Amino acid sequence: MRSPEEIVQLQLDYYNAHNLEKFAALYHDDIEILNLVDNTLIYKGIKTLRERYTERFKLVDLHAELANRIVIGNKVIDHEIVKGIHEGQVVKAVAVYEVEGELIKKVWFIYE
Numbered sequence: 051m052r053s054p055e056e057i058v059q060l061q062l063d064y065y066n067a068h069n070l071e072k073f074a075a076l077y078h079d080d081i082e083i084l085n086l087v088d089n090t091l092i093y094k095g096i097k098t099l100r101e102r103y104t105e106r107f108k109l110v111d112l113h114a115e116l117a118n119r120i121v122i123g124n125k126v127i128d129h130e131i132v133k134g135i136h137e138g139q140v141v142k143a144v145a146v147y148e149v150e151g152e153l154i155k156k157v158w159f160i161y162e
Contacts, residue, residue, distance in 0.1 A: 054149035068107040086160040
């Protein structure tokens with residue numbers, strides 16, 4: 051059985067490889083993506099995740115670099131530096147991944 055940290059690292063690797071099938075396979079069908087600041091739902095469901103990342107993975111220069119990681123039980127907290135979303139800009143983000151079994155069930159994001 052893979053640990054929560056291994057699951058989150060795999061999804062980061064698949065994100066950087068722009069591999070939608072393997073990336074999406076690590077998420078629960080009822081995945082919830084939330085705003086970390088106010089806990090509001092950004093979107094829900096694997097279908098919506100697939101639609102959003104189909105478009106994102108078309109960005110040729112898209113790449114996320116892990117700046118720091120903290121693991122607490124089934125929660126993995128990543129500080130990520132993302133390039134390629136907006137031309138010439140770097141996006142700093144914190145993502146809190148909640149893993150159940152071997153699937154990511156919830157993610158909270160905050161961006162700078």
